[in-house]
Amino acid sequence: MVISLKDSLKLLGIFIMSCCAVTVCAMFLNYNMDLAELEPQISDGMVRVFYDAQVMTGKVVIAVCGGCLLVTTVILLFFYIRNYINTHKKELGILKALGYSNFKIAGSFWVFGLSVLVGTAAGYGIALTLMPGFYRVQNKEKILPEFSIHFHPLPALCLTVLPAALFALLSVLYSYRKLKTPVLELLREKTTVRVRKKREGKKAGKELPAQKELPFLSELKRSTLGASPALVFFIGFAAFCYSSMMQMAFSMDDLASVFMAAMMIIIGIVLACTSLFLAITSVVNGNKKTIAMLRVFGYSEKACSSSILGGYRPVAYIGFVIGTIYQYMLLKIMVTIVFADVDIVPEYHFDFKAFGIVLVSFAILYELVMWRYTEKLKKVSIKEVMLES
């Protein structure tokens, strides 16, 4: 069949996301389950409040971090499958022409679930390694009685094998839906494009206001953005992850340990870089023909890169702002609701210093990535692009 194990191993983004999600969820889940065994020993008063706060923190982190990363990984998986089908139209068309059913071809997409299995297994392994340190810092004030790490086989299975099976199933179902394209369209590698049509003419007898005519490069910038909402999402998501995780790590000095902060910084950077590189690489690869054509007609390299990549800059900074608001709201809720009865938790205020540092470092990172890809765009060979067609 067309899809091999090698194809599955190429899904680096899915591997990294599932690894991060399982690392965080496994640590908190294991901790909460071990904590639950202490419950009969927990007396009322300060210990009970601290215990409840820790349980609630675990639940919030698992729900927010796990849920957010799960949704993102599903979107990423669909993006990969759609991309795979688009770049292998001819092979898939030949299989269909030979008589393979959509379901039979889609069945081979299950291998994409393997990258999730590798990611979740690695994530669980990392979580096990980090657990001793994590348990220590969670109870460094020794408020709770001493307790040790236990291995819980059911959650381990649920966090590794179950997501892999779920993603394998999703891969088959989504590819089955995508393979419903007629054979000839696949064989001719017909491109279907997403275009947002403006309303034209009159509606209900009412004259629509005339649309303002934009310069060509602005129109191109806008249509590049509109052509792939998934890429817009990933660039926004990259900025969101960087902004929220880094600011949270810097602003929760008094709220959590250095261990937690370091973990958040690492996860933030890994997720942001993975999403950003994945999205920008797709933008560049998907627009090679456009870039080649612009250069054939005599547009400068600066104009080419600005029209293809420039449109994503506002998206990135909007993602950054949303990340800032999200982390502020989350910490505020944690402090005012979850830790409401814990005396030792200080009041939380927006950390302008952390915001400034993270914004500047994000701007530097983003502009460096853009510069790197602008250089890559300059190397697009007009002839090679033409020959590919």
Place this chain on the structure above:
Amino acid sequence: MIRVNNITKSFGNEENKTEVLKGISLTVADEDFVVILGASGSGKSTLLNVMSGLEKPDTGEVLYDDKDITKLSDAGLTEFRKETVGFIFQQYYLLPHLNVDKNVKLGAELIGSRDYKKMLDAVGLGEKLHKYPHELSGGEQQRVSVARALAKKPKVLFLDEPTGALDEATGRMVLDYISSLQKEYHFTIVCVTHNLNIAEMAGTVIRMNSGKVIETYENKQRKTAYEIGW
């Protein structure tokens, strides 16, 4: 006037070298319709790429009114393409996410032209401004690419197998549009094709084989797109 002097071009490395152009020299007069004829692999498309500044030759020169474009930097070549040449390709290469109007604007805006819509009227697509490439037939897409190329008012129009992907009736229609627009706008046409019949429309025919020019002749009487065989 375009003068091509002793152009050579090879592809591949030292051990596996293929010489595609072997010392080509030719002249193209202003406002002429030149057809470069040749079988597949004769080097005609490479010659077109070199003449239009899309590719640099190994040796030789390509002079546009005494300006050698082989000596230009990448930025210089970009400027040259912007000011001097237009392209029409076999595969159209329209931008799929932009409608007809915006695709033609791609060419027009380079020279700050605002009257590009009349070029769409000239190729009979004035009513399809808001259609997207995938909503058009092959012939209509090629007519958009004609309008796009001419919207920047090029001095020289390069055509690479312009009817290669079209049926006879549509092919004739596209050639007729190009030919009548040349009379109106006075640009030079350099067209590479393997279709012998298109050569009957040309003022000058250059035949190529194995990277060399083997014959050059002028047509005493040029035929229209509807008079040639297919």
